[in-house]
Amino acid sequence: MTSNTLPRPPAADLRRxxxxxxxxxxxxxxxxxxxxxxxxxxxxxxxxxxxxxxVEEAETALSEARQDIDALRKGLDKLTDDAELLQRRTDxxxxxxxxxxxxxxxxxxxxxxxxRLTELGKPTExxxxxxxxAQQRAQLEKSNRNLDAQIKLARLLSVEAAQTAEQISxxxxxxxxxxxxxxxxxxxxxxxxxxxxxxxxxxxERLAELRRDVTAMMAATPGWAWAALAAVAAIVLALxxxxxxxxVRLTATRVxxxxxxxxxxxxxIVLLSVATPGLIAELFKIGLVWRADIGEDTSALLxxxxxxxxxxxxxxxxxxxxxxxxxxxxxxxxxPDEVASGLRWAPAVLGTAIVAVWLAERLPVLLxxxxxxTIAVNSLAVLLLGVALLWILLRGERLRRKAQFIEEENRxxxxxxxxxxxxxxxxxxxxxxxxxxxxxxxALGGFVIRQVFWTLVVLTTxxxxxxxxxxxxxxxxxxxxxxxxxEAAQSKVRVQAAVLLSGVGRVLVILTAAILLLAPxxxxxxxxxxxxxxxxxxxxxxxxxxxxxALVQALLVLAxxxxxVRLLKRWLTNRYLPSTELDPGMQISAATLFGYAGVVxxxxxxxxxxxxxxxxxxxxxxxxxxxxxxxxxxVVQNFVSGLILxxxxxxKVGDWVSLGxxxxxxxxxNVRATEIQMGDRSTVIVPNSEFxxxxxxxxxHANPLGLVQIKLPMPxxxxxxxxxxxxxxxxxAHADILATPEPNVFLDGFDAGxxxxxxxxxxxxxRLAYGVRSAILFDVLQRLADxxxxxxxxxxxxxxxxxxxxxxxPISQAAADPREPEPR
Numbered sequence: 001m002t003s004n005t006l007p008r009p010p011a012a013d014l015r016r017x018x019x020x021x022x023x024x025x026x027x028x029x030x031x032x033x034x035x036x037x038x039x040x041x042x043x044x045x046x047x048x049x050x051x052x053x054x055v056e057e058a059e060t061a062l063s064e065a066r067q068d069i070d071a072l073r074k075g076l077d078k079l080t081d082d083a084e085l086l087q088r089r090t091d092x093x094x095x096x097x098x099x100x101x102x103x104x105x106x107x108x109x110x111x112x113x114x115x116r117l118t119e120l121g122k123p124t125e126x127x128x129x130x131x132x133x134a135q136q137r138a139q140l141e142k143s144n145r146n147l148d149a150q151i152k153l154a155r156l157l158s159v160e161a162a163q164t165a166e167q168i169s170x171x172x173x174x175x176x177x178x179x180x181x182x183x184x185x186x187x188x189x190x191x192x193x194x195x196x197x198x199x200x201x202x203x204x205e206r207l208a209e210l211r212r213d214v215t216a217m218m219a220a221t222p223g224w225a226w227a228a229l230a231a232v233a234a235i236v237l238a239l240x241x242x243x244x245x246x247x248v249r250l251t252a253t254r255v256x257x258x259x260x261x262x263x264x265x266x267x268x269i270v271l272l273s274v275a276t277p278g279l280i281a282e283l284f285k286i287g288l289v290w291r292a293d294i295g296e297d298t299s300a301l302l303x304x305x306x307x308x309x310x311x312x313x314x315x316x317x318x319x320x321x322x323x324x325x326x327x328x329x330x331x332x333x334x335x336p337d338e339v340a341s342g343l344r345w346a347p348a349v350l351g352t353a354i355v356a357v358w359l360a361e362r363l364p365v366l367l368x369x370x371x372x373x374t375i376a377v378n379s380l381a382v383l384l385l386g387v388a389l390l391w392i393l394l395r396g397e398r399l400r401r402k403a404q405f406i407e408e409e410n411r412x413x414x415x416x417x418x419x420x421x422x423x424x425x426x427x428x429x430x431x432x433x434x435x436x437x438x439x440x441x442x443a444l445g446g447f448v449i450r451q452v453f454w455t456l457v458v459l460t461t462x463x464x465x466x467x468x469x470x471x472x473x474x475x476x477x478x479x480x481x482x483x484x485x486x487e488a489a490q491s492k493v494r495v496q497a498a499v500l501l502s503g504v505g506r507v508l509v510i511l512t513a514a515i516l517l518l519a520p521x522x523x524x525x526x527x528x529x530x531x532x533x534x535x536x537x538x539x540x541x542x543x544x545x546x547x548x549x550a551l552v553q554a555l556l557v558l559a560x561x562x563x564x565v566r567l568l569k570r571w572l573t574n575r576y577l578p579s580t581e582l583d584p585g586m587q588i589s590a591a592t593l594f595g596y597a598g599v600v601x602x603x604x605x606x607x608x609x610x611x612x613x614x615x616x617x618x619x620x621x622x623x624x625x626x627x628x629x630x631x632x633x634x635v636v637q638n639f640v641s642g643l644i645l646x647x648x649x650x651x652k653v654g655d656w657v658s659l660g661x662x663x664x665x666x667x668x669x670n671v672r673a674t675e676i677q678m679g680d681r682s683t684v685i686v687p688n689s690e691f692x693x694x695x696x697x698x699x700x701h702a703n704p705l706g707l708v709q710i711k712l713p714m715p716x717x718x719x720x721x722x723x724x725x726x727x728x729x730x731x732x733a734h735a736d737i738l739a740t741p742e743p744n745v746f747l748d749g750f751d752a753g754x755x756x757x758x759x760x761x762x763x764x765x766x767r768l769a770y771g772v773r774s775a776i777l778f779d780v781l782q783r784l785a786d787x788x789x790x791x792x793x794x795x796x797x798x799x800x801x802x803x804x805x806x807x808x809x810p811i812s813q814a815a816a817d818p819r820e821p822e823p824r
Contacts (some may be wrong), residue, residue: 058102058105058106058150058154059150061098061102062099062102062150062153062154062157065095065098065099065157065161066157068091068095069092069095069157069160069161069164072088072091072092072095072164073164076088076167076168076171077171079171085168085171088164088168089165089168089169092161092162092164092165092168093161093165095157095161096157096158096161096162096165099154099155099157099158099161100154100158102150102154103151103154103155103158106147106150106151106154107151109147110144110147110148110151113140113143113144113147114144116140117137117140117141117144120133120136120137120140123137189440192372192376195372196372196373196376199369199370199372199373200373202370203364203367203369203370203373206367206368206369207363207367210363210366210367213298214288217288217289217294218287218288220290220291221287221288221290221291222290225287225290226287229283229284229286229287232283233279233280233283236276236279236280236283237276237280240272240275240276243272244269244272247265247268247269247272248265251264251265251268256475256476258471258474258475259332259467259471259474259475260471260472260474260475260476261330262330262331262332262471263332263464263467263468263471263472264468264471264472265321265330266321266322266324266330266332266464266468267321267464267468269317269320269321270314270317270318270321270464271317272317273313273314273316273317273318273320273321274310274313274314274317275313276313277309277310277312277313278306278309278310278313280309281305281306281309281310282306285302285303285305285306288302289302297366298366301362301363301366304358304362305355305358305359308354308355308358308359309355311354311355312351312352312354312355313351314351315347315350315351315354315457316347316348316350316351317347318347318457318460318461318464319346319347319350319351319460320344320347321464322335322460322463322464323335323340323343323344323346323347324340325337325340325341325343325344328340332463332464332467333463336399336400336403337403338399338400338402338403339396339399339400339403342395342396342399343392343395343396343399346388346392346395349388349392350385350388350389350392350453353381353384353385353388354385354453356381356384356385357378357381357382357385357450359381360377360378360380360381360382361378361381363377364377364378375442378442378446379437379442379445379446382437382445382446382449382450383434383437383449385449385450385453386430386433386434386445386449386452387434389426389430389449389452389453389456390427390430390431390434393423393426393427393430397423426452426456429448429452430448430449430452432445432448433445433446433447433448433449433452434449436448454516454517455517458513458516458517459513461513462509462510462512462513465509466505466506466509466510469501469502469505469506469509470502470505470506472502473497473498473499473501473502473505474498474499474502476498477494477495477497477498477501550609550610550611551610553609553610554606554607554609554610555606556609557602557605557606557609558602558603558605558606561598561601561602561605561606562598562599562602564598564602565594565595565598565599565601565602568594568598569591569594569595569598572590572591572594573587573588573591577590577591588652588653588669592646592669593643593646593647596643634687634689637689638672638673638687638688638689639672639688641687641688641689641691641692642669642670642672642673642674642688644688644692645669645674645688645691645692646669650691650696650698651666651669651674651691651696651698652666652669653666653667653668653669654666654700655698655699655700656698656699656700656766656767657676657696657697657698657699658696658697658699659676659686659690659691659694659695659696659697660690660694662676662678662684662686663678663679664676664677664678664679664684665677665767667683669688672687672688673685673686673687673688674686674687674688674691699766700765700766704764704765704766705738705762705763705764705765705766706762706763706764706765706766706767706768706769706772707760707761707762707763707766707769708731708737708760708761708762708763708769708772708773708776709758709759709760709773710727710758710759710773710776710777710780711748711756711757711758711759712727712756712757712759712780712791713751713754713755713756713757713791713792714754714755714756714757714789714791714792715754715755715790715791715792716750716753716754716755718755718789720747720755720757722787722789723755723757723789724745724747724757726780726783726784726787726789727745727757727759727780728743728745728759729783730759730776730779730780730783731743731759731761731776733779734761734772734775734776734779736763736764736768736772737761737762737763737772737776738761738762738763738764741762743759743760743761743762744759744760744761745757745758745759745760746758746759746760753792754792755792761776
């Protein structure tokens with residue numbers, strides 16, 4: 001028995017995969033990014049600037065556009081062919097796009113002419129202008145009038161084209177609803193078959209003519225050409241098998257471990273399933289048209305057939321990639337093995353069925369078949385597709401119940417509600433469509449079946465795309481191994497970027513899937529692309545035009561600017577500033593100020609890229625002023641105070657300060673507040689305005705030295721010189737006591753019959769004073785003990801207890817007599 005899981009590659013192969021694996025990692029990251037951006041490509045493509053247009057060319061183009069619109073509107077109400085309506089709507093949308101492009105291209109020229117007229121100014125009344133100035137003014141005014149008229153005409157044509165397209169869309173929807181609601185004889189009724197028997201011989205004859213034409217086309221191609229094409233097809237099949245095995249090996253050895261291996265292999269299977277039948281169908285088409293001169297309709301049919309074969313291969317590959325019956329451990333969705341193995345035939349059946357449905361729709365049109373034959377062929381093909389879907393659902397449900405049967409409870413295992421809801425809705429729609437076709441609503445029933453199939457394809461595609469995007473970003477940007485100490489911040493940034501990019505990608509997938517699901521209801525791919533293209537006009541806010549392309553450009557400028565500021569700030573902090581004579585606190589302050597200035601410049605550049613100049617930020621200032629008036633005073637005050645702290649530097653990073661009972665070292669000066677670390681290692685957040693408006697004690701501002709002071713009481717009989725020398729020796733012996741300024745011992749005076757010696761020494765930092773003082777005290781006590789010197793005893797005090805609040809108990813006369821001696 002063979003195992004379903006892939007064998008683990010040897011260690012030597014893994015070591016050889018180093019450089020190739022890293023290259024493949026970045027390649028797959030680029031592919032995932034490309035997939036994410038491609039979902040929103042129309043909006044990005046709309047950001048391309050319009051090229052300048054000659055005035056004469058614009059006038060000619062506008063005149064032709066006017067004639068085209070009039071031709072599109074001619075006889076529109078009497079037109080019933082949906083293909084012709086769709087073509088006219090596409091032409092109207094194309095005219096609208098060209099008119100908008102012309103208006104945008106002429107607008108800068110009009111602005112330039114207006115600016116030149118403004119520079120010339122108005123002519124002085126009563127004064128005669130120079131001939132060349134007057135001639136130039138006349139030319140500019142004429143150009144201004146012509147450009148203004150052309151821009152207005154272009155915008156008018158754009159509106160008329162949009163109205164024409166909307167009129168065509170309304171007409172198509174009306175006809176579409178009429179077709180869906182039309183009821184004809186059911187294809188199970190005797191009248192339908194009676195009419196079909198009358199029309200079928202003529203339609204079969206036309207089909208025989210088509211067969212003879214195809215046979216003649218095949219016979220016109222030399223035998224050696226068919227042999228060569230057959231050999232190429234065999235090579236394609238062999239390459240399909242070889243590439244399939246190669247992708248499995250590469251995925252197992254080169255792709256980083258994780259879910260990305262499964263999703264990447266699934267996408268590879270889908271691509272191979274699309275390419276193989278598509279190439280074979282293209283080879284067959286080449287053989288047919290090798291020497292034959294075919295008509296336009298036949299050529300369109302063959303091109304459409306190749307495209308539908310590719311789509312059928314896509315459906316087959318998508319289903320096989322998600323079921324993965326031969327590799328259960330690589331299966332993406334949670335499908336039981338019994339269900340996957342039992343439905344391994346379903347993807348191929350659905351792929352073949354959708355190609356048959358397409359042929360059933362196109363062949364009667366090409367043959368100009370009768371309406372009855374067309375309905376019969378279409379109904380039969382769609383009915384087979386609906387029956388296949390119903391059988392797959394029924395078979396899958398039986399296999400699921402068999403796989404998840406619980407013996408002790410004798411009932412199937414529960415499944416998620418949303419899966420059960422989708423299954424129920426699908427059953428209901430398919431049964432409704434089959435019933436509608438049986439009672440005569442063939443168009444309605446066929447539409448519902450095709451829409452159910454299309455929904456399943458879109459949802460499964462969206463699932464695969466979202467899984468690939470999530471797995472790609474999380475695997476390629478996330479940190480699989482435990483990061484080192486220095487890499488923790490970078491790993492966190494990568495994980496955040498992976499989550500953000502995967503979220504954006506999945507949102508784009510959902511939006512694209514929603515648009516594709518709505519496409520069959522009157523919106524084709526060309527219409528959807530045009531709607532995306534119209535996004536470049538954006539949203540008008542006052543005099544500011546916010547466009548998606550400009551917004552994307554502004555976000556890119558902001559991101560690149562912030563990255564550049566961060567890199568420059570890191571270079572200043574790590575390379576340049578340490579090489580200067582600035583102290584560490586000043587270096588940090590300078591780097592922080594540079595970061596603030598860089599952020600301001602980055603925001604200004606992003607606003608400029610968005611189309612908002614610095615002269616147009618008055619509304620932003622107004623909004624900020626209103627916000628400040630309603631509660632942002634403290635925020636602004638602290639922000640300005642932070643800038644003052646960084647500029648004047650009354651305190652800096654590393655200073656030991658005392659403020660309102662808070663004493664400690666300044667760790668960081670932020671935009672709003674300053675972080676102070678206290679002696680117990682806790683951090684206190686102090687608003688920056690406190691350092692500006694209140695009294696601050698900065699221990700290390702002017703002099704960073706710390707003072708160690710000890711006061712020692714000694715008896716009056718002590719040898720003052722000996723005590724002085726002992727204290728000096730204790731201070732000098734400690735390694736942290738500075739030689740300059742040197743330690744000193746002073747005699748403060750006499751206190752309660754004692755000599756008070758005051759010894760002082762300095763250390764390099766006030767933070768060392770407490771510990772050094774404790775160590776010197778221990779040393780002084782030991783030296784006094786070794787020298788046989790006693791310290792002066794402390795002063796005694798007579799403390800008298802307060803009288804009790806309650807009367808004391810009577811005492812004896814002996815105890816009350818003060819002349820009575822105490823007992824011993």
